[in-house]
Amino acid sequence: MAGVLPPNPNDPRVIRTRQLILDAFIQQLNIMDFNSITIGDITKAATINRATFYAHFPDKYALFEAFLLDAFTNMVVCKVDTKGPLTKKTLLELIVSLCNYHETSHHCFKKYDSVALLLEENIKLHLEKLTLQLISGADAAADSKSLATAATLLSWSLYGVTYRWNLEGRTEPPPSWLCG
Known part of the structure; x- marks a missing residue:
């Protein structure tokens, strides 16, 4: 056609x-x-x-990708000042919004485990882009490869800590374990 x-x-x-x-x-x-x-x-x-x-x-995987991007944008990107530098406040906002994203995703899917890997891959990709954008604004003179490595390190760490929080049953609200 x-x-x-x-x-x-x-x-x-x-x-x-x-x-x-x-x-x-x-x-x-x-x-x-x-x-x-x-x-x-x-x-x-x-x-x-x-x-x-x-x-x-083109297929249900592209639909799932569009769904996840829309959810990530609404639940994470919109909660953070993407034009400003990466600060402690921005990190806290990212962590809280990622915790909310995990919690909502966990309740949204009948069998969360069947989509967990696709979800993880998707979140890490978009979170890495967002983190790179934030740290690039804070240090424009830095080497782009170093910034990309730092963005990967930070985004995967953010994902990991919020994933663990979700996996362990979300017993405490995010700010309580961030400051303790």
Whole structure:
């Protein structure tokens, strides 16, 4: 289908249809294991046909990626001043928002373990980009390779400590174990 154009992302109908697909996907994640969900399940719940689904997403993994990016943006990026430098306050905001992200994700999926690896990979990637942006603003003269290494170290550490908090049952709110 070389003559088919992708949908205009600014068209209100396209936006509504994309949201229908995302909502149907979230609904399926609440009742089914990710690996069991089919495109047919999503299209049936969204009341669209398969061609419409494929006009928006190449497969369910791309849909999952879009869902995770949207969730990460809303739950983490929007909670942090991305234009400012990396400070203790920014780190605290990142940790609290990541804890909230983990907690929400854990409740959102019927079988969290089936998506945990995809979720981890996705969070680390986006968190690393965000961290690099923050530390690059703080030290513009630093070597880009050193900054990238520092961003990887910091983002994986942030992910690890918040993942452990989630894994251990979220018994304390994040600020209590950060300051202690």
